[in-house]
Amino acid sequence: MSSKNHNYQIHHVAYAPLPPIPTTQNVVVLPIYQPPPSRHRSRHYLVYATATILLFLTIFLLYPSDPTIQLALVRLNSVRVNSSPGLTLDLSFSLTVKVYNRNFFSLDYNSLVVAVGYRGRELGFVSSQGGRVRARSPSYVNATVDLNGFEVIHDVFYLLQDLARGVIPFDTDTEVNGAIGLLFFKIPLKARVSCEVHVNTNDQTIVHQDCYPE
Secondary structure (H helix, E strand, O other): OOOOOOOOHHHHOOOOOOOOOOOOOOOOOOOOOOOOOOOHHHHHHHHHHHHHHHHHHHHHHHOOOOEEEEEOOOOOOOOEEEEOOOEEEEEEEEEEEEEEOOOOOOOOEEEEEEEEOOOEEEEEEEOOOEEEEOOOOOEEEEEEEEEEEEOOOOOOHHHHHHHHEEEEEEEEEEEEEEEEEOOOOEEEEEEEEEEEEEEEOOOOEHHHHHEEEE
């Protein structure tokens, strides 16, 4: 058996080193593309803003408001203190009440009540019939308060002082109740005003009047 000798040669190949990995990176940021606003979109925004303003303006104008009332005229017809058989008071007032409707719809009021008091104590009241006040217009209502034989025993001390000064202070409360018709609805409204009226007992005139709404 013959043997064969094989000779192998090993060749070494040299490789170049890899390039180093860069530690910094350059990032390029591109701006977002915004198309120019179209005329159609601008017109749409303008119409929307105008409609919103008109809606709020309509609500502001049509929203119902309570009427305003004030005593346009206070006239003392007569005042007399009776000492027999007891200490009583006879009093007569003529009042003219101004009712102003601030709404854009007519106001129907059911009644107008005027109460007269002395030093926080009610003496009496008068109620007038209902009526109608046109939109954005005033209306004048006349009322007369007559008090005959009203006992003032509880306030006799203050009454004697007021008679000595020649001036009697009275309180008046005026109230109106009504409603306005808005489409198919009736919206109730109410207004009230209180006044302090000083009456001269010598010539039966009003020397002082101070009113404020409530």
